[in-house]
Amino acid sequence: MENNRNYFVAIALSVLILIAWQFLYVNPKIEQERVAAEAHQARQQTQQQAENPAAGQQATPAGALPGAGAVPGTSENRDQALSRSARIPVDTPSLSGSINLTGARFDDLKLKKFRETVNPQSPIITLFSPAETPEGYFAELGYVGSAETGAVPGPQTVWTLASGTTLTSATPVTLSYTNDKGVIFTRTISVDDDYMFSVADTIENTGSTPLSLGSYGRVTRFSKPATPSVYVIHEGFIGVIGEHGLQEVSYGKAEDDKSIEPGPATGGWLGITDKYWAATLVPPQAKPFDTRFSHFTDGRERYQSDYRQDGVTVAPGAKADVKTLLFAGAKTVPVVDRYEQSYAIPKFDLLIDWGWFYFITKPMFKMMDYFFHLFGNFGVAILITTIVVKLLFFPLANKQYASMANMKKVQPKMEELKKKHGDDRMALQQAMMALYKEEKINPVAGCWPILLQIPVFFALYKVIYVTIEMRHAPFFGWIQDLSAPDPTSLFNLFGLLPFAVPPMLHIGIWPLIMGVTMFLQMRMNPTPPDPTQAMLFNWMPVVFTFMLASFPAGLVIYWAWNNTLSIIQQAIIMKRHGVKVELFSNLTSLFSRKQKTAG
Incomplete structure (x- = not known):
């Protein structure tokens, strides 16, 4: 599982932060405001305040x-x-x-x-x-x-x-x-x-x-x-x-x-x-x-x-x-x-309110605003900004994917070490560290690029959510406001059925696209052998699809586009290092297992 460690670190951090935002702060904050308003209607306390003086007094x-x-x-x-x-x-x-x-x-x-x-x-x-x-x-x-x-x-x-x-x-x-x-x-x-x-x-x-x-x-x-x-x-x-x-x-x-x-x-x-x-x-x-x-x-x-x-x-x-x-x-x-x-x-x-990452958030807005004035569409500006960010992080991402590729190369040797040392975890750990040193692999090298990109993601979220320039800014088609959630929903066939969908089930087209790109990106790596981790591997795109459905459409478009660029980038780097791209074989094995289960 060493070759999947970096990816699960990224998933765990992202899930933790998104869940914290949505369920630990956003929902309780709304409820707190409501309760506070009701409480103040009931309170009878009075604070001293001077009376209004009339003109001439x-x-x-x-x-x-x-x-x-x-x-x-x-x-x-x-x-x-x-x-x-x-x-x-x-x-x-x-x-x-x-x-x-x-x-x-x-x-x-x-x-x-x-x-x-x-x-x-x-x-x-x-x-x-x-x-x-x-x-x-x-x-x-x-x-x-x-x-x-x-x-x-x-x-x-x-x-x-x-x-x-x-x-x-x-x-x-x-x-x-x-x-x-x-x-x-x-x-x-x-x-x-x-x-x-x-x-x-x-x-x-x-x-x-x-x-x-x-x-x-x-x-x-x-x-x-x-x-x-x-x-x-x-x-x-x-x-x-x-x-x-x-x-x-x-x-x-x-x-x-x-x-x-x-x-x-x-x-x-x-x-x-x-x-x-x-x-x-x-x-x-x-x-x-x-x-x-x-x-x-x-x-x-x-x-x-x-x-x-x-x-x-x-x-x-x-x-x-x-x-x-x-x-x-x-x-x-x-x-x-x-x-x-x-x-x-x-x-x-x-x-x-530029937030804690002011030094990232405001320059990112300036860049997006520049592209907006160049192309006349903030959605297009988001796409181009994503490319620029990917280029800035390319050296780090190259190291991340190269580390993942090297980890896959030594996977057979790691399996041999596991068989050799069995339950002796200390000996196994020492042997693996020696292997990393011999192959010049840094097992945590792939974590840093992920950690460094998290502030960039938050900064983009702030730009889309806070700046008035994003308010009512259209993209193309049905997205007429990048600061609001995708207005369509899977559960009424994207407006074909004449009924309103509850907010909990409001899953638009762009969140679905994001979920598909996340699913494909995760399938670039082998499915974990551990059943619990494999279940997390399979359900993560679904969870993120539901969670991001209520986020501004501009952010979801960014995430979907970023996933797409990451898939292309990872495939190129893995091929350059002579490592097999697991996407198609993973998809084939996944659907074949489903067919066997159904049969």
Whole structure:
């Protein structure tokens, strides 16, 4: 069995990892999210939160943020909520919606370039919605002052439109608000062609005493994504907080801890991320700020990522400027990378969950994206990327298959040693090691290439599953979304029979192709004499077919194509070393045994 050791190591590792993903993390995570949501509906605990100050009232006490303006039990539809206040239209190549003049709140945004399904007539994606709706989700910037500053802009402040009519990428808008102490707040909002808003505030002190106030920003949502997140991708709170680095806090973690505070830091960003969309704030980078990721149940459940920054001092007759950035949109890789460079946002590319193998995952995406722009099809890009990866690993794979070939050559000598030493395992082991040394064979040489390729497989999985570029990306024929499972099923004859197949039995055409290629690849080697191992040998392709049926089609296509290339590569190397390719003889013997059994 020495000549099959490497292959079984690969199988065991792959099965272990895939089973762990699917059954130990994915399914329990979904169940955990469901149970947590139900538990929180039953809990009656309340967390203290400051009341909303009305415009003209004194500012919120130092250290506290004004309330988010949540209305307990509201259930207005989106159109009703939007009609409640005056608004500034937003219209860019990528965004449509409006900004609420009450609070200057970003609570109405849709993403023009993305739809809910592959159907081109389906609705475009809605990102932000007013707080009065069940799916409320918004971003807001304001100030925290003292009695000397008077009322400062907050959730209930009604701003005046000073200039501009519609916010476009070419035409910014300017808002103004003057409080009861004569302090003039001027806010200019601009946006680019993609998803970055720039909010530039000017605070003018017309009084006779110095003013000191702090700024804050928050991203708040009143519901979690409808589809619970899975282990392989982070959804929830996110940020890079100065020296604290990357912070990823799940909704469940926030529900348990109520509030997570990394501590004061200088530089960074924070917000809330979904699989493909995100809303993040970039505070002024020169001064420290405090960050908080919270879950509130004070009247209405909500999730909030916020920061508070002190140090805005305005002398009498002087002005002070505060500039904040808001990203609200799709996490497309080129756009996110461009923002990191052009705005000097620390590690902003980590907004996309590249995973532990970042150093492999992102370059692999870059390569696939290059081939996509070259050929216009991400499925074709996957196939070509697979060839490139095979070429990069060719020296290692050559050693692997050469080692397997040499092991087969010495198989007769190994059988003689087994007969000679019988049950004396120690003597047998010593004799085999001497044989390996004599024949210049490294019995574990074939394991390393397999181990090194596992991170590459995971990296490709992340690219296909995480990047928005793969979302709704078609291949050919029935595959119209490489990020979704193959939509066909063997059990309704691939759509010929008019009934839906349960998810457990949803085995599409590409998973079947993958299973066949895996079966053929395994038949390149002799069937193990041990009955248990032989059963594993026979059933492994079937198990993998069922397991990968729920994986993204792009990953299954990669695996099937990789198996095909491996079969060709192994056959060439084995022939070069003068070793018989066992495929056809194994298939012949397998079917002849089945016929004898049937007879």
